[in-house]
Amino acid sequence: MLAVLLAGVVALNVAVLRVNVDVTNLDKQELQLQAQNAALASSVSSAAASLKIEATARRLGLVPAPATDTSYIDLGSPAAKP
Amino acid sequence: MTRVVNSRIRLLLLVILLTFGMLLAREAWLATVRAASLSKLAQAQTKSQVVLAAGRGTIFDAMGTPLALDEQATTVFADPRQIAKPKTDARIAARILGLKAAQLYPVLADHSHGFVYVERKAPPDEATLLAKRNLTGFYFTPEEKRVYPQGPVAAPVLGYAGIDNTGLAGLELELNGPLTGTPGEETVVRDPLGHVIDVQAEKPVHDGHNVFLTLDHTIQANAEQVLRATVAKWKAKDATAIVLNPKTGGVLAMAMEPGYDANAFPRAFAKGLQANHAVADVYEPGSVFKVVTIAGALSDGLVTPRTKFRLPYSIRVADRVIHDAEPRGTETMTVAQILQHSSNVGAVTIARTKLGQAGLLKWIRQFGFGRRTGIDFPGESAGLLPAYWSGSTIGNVPIGQGVSVTAIQLASVYAAIANGGLWVQPHLVDHVQGEQAPALRTRRILSRRVDRELLTMLKGVVSDVGTAAAAEIPGYSVAGKTGTAQKPGPHGYIPGKYVATFIGMVPASNPRLVVLVTVDEPKLAIFGGVVAAPAFAQIAAFDLQYLEVPPDEPLR
Numbered sequence: 341m342l343a344v345l346l347a348g349v350v351a352l353n354v355a356v357l358r359v360n361v362d363v364t365n366l367d368k369q370e371l372q373l374q375a376q377n378a379a380l381a382s383s384v385s386s387a388a389a390s391l392k393i394e395a396t397a398r399r400l401g402l403v404p405a406p407a408t409d410t411s412y413i414d415l416g417s418p419a420a421k422p
Numbered sequence: 423m424t425r426v427v428n429s430r431i432r433l434l435l436l437v438i439l440l441t442f443g444m445l446l447a448r449e450a451w452l453a454t455v456r457a458a459s460l461s462k463l464a465q466a467q468t469k470s471q472v473v474l475a476a477g478r479g480t481i482f483d484a485m486g487t488p489l490a491l492d493e494q495a496t497t498v499f500a501d502p503r504q505i506a507k508p509k510t511d512a513r514i515a516a517r518i519l520g521l522k523a524a525q526l527y528p529v530l531a532d533h534s535h536g537f538v539y540v541e542r543k544a545p546p547d548e549a550t551l552l553a554k555r556n557l558t559g560f561y562f563t564p565e566e567k568r569v570y571p572q573g574p575v576a577a578p579v580l581g582y583a584g585i586d587n588t589g590l591a592g593l594e595l596e597l598n599g600p601l602t603g604t605p606g607e608e609t610v611v612r613d614p615l616g617h618v619i620d621v622q623a624e625k626p627v628h629d630g631h632n633v634f635l636t637l638d639h640t641i642q643a644n645a646e647q648v649l650r651a652t653v654a655k656w657k658a659k660d661a662t663a664i665v666l667n668p669k670t671g672g673v674l675a676m677a678m679e680p681g682y683d684a685n686a687f688p689r690a691f692a693k694g695l696q697a698n699h700a701v702a703d704v705y706e707p708g709s710v711f712k713v714v715t716i717a718g719a720l721s722d723g724l725v726t727p728r729t730k731f732r733l734p735y736s737i738r739v740a741d742r743v744i745h746d747a748e749p750r751g752t753e754t755m756t757v758a759q760i761l762q763h764s765s766n767v768g769a770v771t772i773a774r775t776k777l778g779q780a781g782l783l784k785w786i787r788q789f790g791f792g793r794r795t796g797i798d799f800p801g802e803s804a805g806l807l808p809a810y811w812s813g814s815t816i817g818n819v820p821i822g823q824g825v826s827v828t829a830i831q832l833a834s835v836y837a838a839i840a841n842g843g844l845w846v847q848p849h850l851v852d853h854v855q856g857e858q859a860p861a862l863r864t865r866r867i868l869s870r871r872v873d874r875e876l877l878t879m880l881k882g883v884v885s886d887v888g889t890a891a892a893a894e895i896p897g898y899s900v901a902g903k904t905g906t907a908q909k910p911g912p913h914g915y916i917p918g919k920y921v922a923t924f925i926g927m928v929p930a931s932n933p934r935l936v937v938l939v940t941v942d943e944p945k946l947a948i949f950g951g952v953v954a955a956p957a958f959a960q961i962a963a964f965d966l967q968y969l970e971v972p973p974d975e976p977l978r
Binding site for chain 2: 357363364385388405
């Protein structure tokens with residue numbers, strides 16, 4: 341009986357140690373993912389820089405639309421109502 | 423025989439008893455007298471205290487795009503006393519980390535130190551490559567590194583966080599408090615092989631707060647691009663632009679040219695490029711200041727926009743002769759025409775005959791010149807007002823000479839005109855994460871009636887007969903004012919050196935934007951209406967389209 345109890349305590353301790361090691365590994369993984377996330381956020385921001393987008397668009401043959409070419413519909417005016 | 427055996431058994435028993443006695447005494451010694459020190463030693467071998475560095479908050483623009491954030495880096499350090507072959511190791515480390523072996527070798531060979539940095543905040547992939555070489559005496563620790571992913575965009579506004587992630591300039595310095603977190607602490611328990619078997623958290627780490635700005639990176643980048651082209655076109659020394667939302671005081675763009683990559687701040691600092699000219703530098707505003715003279719006279723009921731003045735081409739004020747920019751005969755001009763044609767003689771005449779020194783000074787102060795706007799940026803200048811009024815001062819100040827202002831002061835004053843006479847404190851920070859956006863600080867500087875009159879007069883400036891036809895934007899009504907100011911030096915005004923300015927508000931019927939453009943020392947032309955007004959039109963036209971502001975005038 342005593343031997344079984346002793347074995348149980350040992351097994352429990354081993355299990356706790358294993359879980360602790362797993363938690364440590366998960367913490368490490370979390371840190372790595374956070375680092376990756378920061379690096380990706382930085383890349384996204386860098387890629388979203390309007391100068392880069394504009395340069396890429398120009399390379400593809402696109403040109404900025406003149407401001408005066410934009411049309412607006414006034415939904416508040418009587419003419420726009422059905 | 424039996425007696426001999428018995429005596430041997432007794433001796434053996436005695437030896438055993440003595441041995442156990444000694445062991446017991448040793449155990450008692452270890453368990454009592456040495457207990458504390460041994461326990462400490464055991465803990466030191468298995469437990470270690472680890473400080474968890476707090477991450478610095480991210481700075482976002484108004485659209486939620488990160489402009490400054492932390493990235494993981496690896497700091498490489500070494501113990502020279504453990505390094506047996508410093509020359510070889512220096513060569514290997516230098517090749518992988520992109521350093522100079524000749525500089526690294528003497529550091530690693532110096533055995534007088536037990537700790538030296540090989541490289542602070544090296545790229546993690548390079549550090550991993552070096553770690554794989556298993557060089558004795560080389561150690562690696564993760565650290566956060568501040569990066570500015572958009573490079574030059576808003577660099578002088580964002581400023582810089584140094585090697586220890588502390589704000590040293592710009593918004594990084596201004597917001598160092600909320601951006602900086604609180605480091606945590608934990609105890610790590612390791613097995614005899616060094617594997618972590620338990621982590622006991624003691625103090626949780628609190629990362630710094632994220633900060634959201636009023637800046638929009640698209641508007642900012644466009645303003646910088648326009649300034650770059652303007653500086654190149656007019657071979658100017660530098661240029662500044664501010665885009666303000668007049669209703670909230672939020673700064674949508676604060677651009678300077680020449681700029682620099684925020685990631686290379688130390689190099690920019692060495693070249694003196696880091697200054698935020700819009701907030702820290704003062705200059706004589708020239709004719710854009712006439713709005714103060716005329717608004718003051720209108721507000722005090724001394725003139726109306728239709729009040730007429732008979733104005734010669736030049737007038738003498740004490741020892742100075744004031745004249746208009748273009749030669750002309752004596753003319754009769756209304757107050758509105760004085761502003762429209764930017765008549766120096768007209769503005770000085772209104773100040774001398776109507777406002778007087780005390781009245782003018784009252785309105786200069788009412789507009790907030792001579793004191794800081796209180797913008798959330800370090801190192802703001804208050805500008806300079808004349809300390810002493812000589813006989814000729816009343817001939818200078820009404821036309822923006824003899825006073826110095828900052829670009830943000832001017833922009834905020836014109837924003838007040840665009841906002842029905844209500845001045846709103848300009849600001850760059852919208853809110854800190856987890857906190858309410860601070861309440862707007864406002865001050866009425868003009869009555870609604872005077873403001874409407876002023877706005878109508880400023881619309882006349884941006885017309886075919888005004889000084890800023892180049893500021894027109896098809897489909898939109900524009901109100902604004904040009905300025906062309908001589909630059910003062912130690913011995914009076916410097917010949918050939920000017921500051922060209924244009925400040926406009928658009929659409930003038932219900933202004934959504936106030937845009938200021940200042941070009942310092944343009945070479946090929948000097949007038950604000952020629953040099954700065956086209957840059958205003960380019961910046962404003964782009965912003966109106968980007969912000970989807972519908973036109974308020976039919977296309978001509």
